[in-house]
Amino acid sequence: MSDVVLELPGTLRSELKAPFGPIYTDADALLADAGEPVVAVGDIVTYHLLEAGYVPAVAFVDERTKRADVDPEVREAIEARRSDAGAGSDADGREPSGFDRERTVDNPPATLTAALLSALSDGLAEGGTTLVRVDGEEDLASLPAALAVPEGGSVVYGQPDEGMVLVTADDETRERIGSIVDRMDGDAGRALSLLGL
Numbered sequence: 482m483s484d485v486v487l488e489l490p491g492t493l494r495s496e497l498k499a500p501f502g503p504i505y506t507d508a509d510a511l512l513a514d515a516g517e518p519v520v521a522v523g524d525i526v527t528y529h530l531l532e533a534g535y536v537p538a539v540a541f542v543d544e545r546t547k548r549a550d551v552d553p554e555v556r557e558a559i560e561a562r563r564s565d566a567g568a569g570s571d572a573d574g575r576e577p578s579g580f581d582r583e584r585t586v587d588n589p590p591a592t593l594t595a596a597l598l599s600a601l602s603d604g605l606a607e608g609g610t611t612l613v614r615v616d617g618e619e620d621l622a623s624l625p626a627a628l629a630v631p632e633g634g635s636v637v638y639g640q641p642d643e644g645m646v647l648v649t650a651d652d653e654t655r656e657r658i659g660s661i662v663d664r665m666d667g668d669a670g671r672a673l674s675l676l677g678l
Contacts, residue, residue: 483587484595486675487667489621496661501627501636501654506644508533515647516633518605520626522619523639528555530637531562536580537637539604539611539626541597541619546639563612581609590618593665598625598675605629606677623648627658629676 489497505511508529512519518538521527527540528551542559544551562579584604586596597615601622604611615622623638627648630636636648648654663669 483589483592483617485589485592485667486595486598486672487593487621487662487665487669489591490664490666493661493664500640500643500646501623501658502646502648504640504644504646508535508645511637511645511647515635515637516649518630518634520601520605520623520630520634520636521638522623522626522636524551524555524559526637526639526645528558529645531558536562536610538609539601539613540580541601541613541615541622543615543617543619545618559612579610580612582607583612583614585614585616588615588617588619588622591621592617593621593625593667593672595671595675597622598672601625601629602676605631624658624662625672625676627654628662628673628678 512533512535521530521537521540524542524544525546527537527542530537544556563583584600586594586600588594588597600613604613623636626636627650630650632650634650638646640646662672
């Protein structure tokens, strides 16, 4: 049984349709504009950042995109960067650049669970890189991520059929997202506490 802290009511869904930042179709251009640390939300976004040679501080994946399984190529590229996949070296004799650690959390659709919020907070606090595998749905992780990353940090999530949204953690963005989190069903105070805020 998942420990659901917040649930998105239908009345707030329309507020999540407009992107929280500029949309990019090129990962290199996005990374040139992103601040550190970067939290990636979604398999396709994570895949594009990894393919550009960048491992996010925290990445949330659920092996789904637009309600369907991700392509094997995407899944395999992320699998190749798993924390336990780094035992060998690649063809050039270099150590593969992968995630330092991995966690698996339950998070039903349209919710934020204590496990997901804790994984985000821990991943940012521990430094290095963390892959968070979500059993359920990771879509809403961009909301707490934008509140939890340090000032100037970035969150990247996918905008279906458009590209990758770059969210910069600043006062204006935090105010907009904080307003949504406050109006979600559940305990916003507990959510902020789990994020260390």
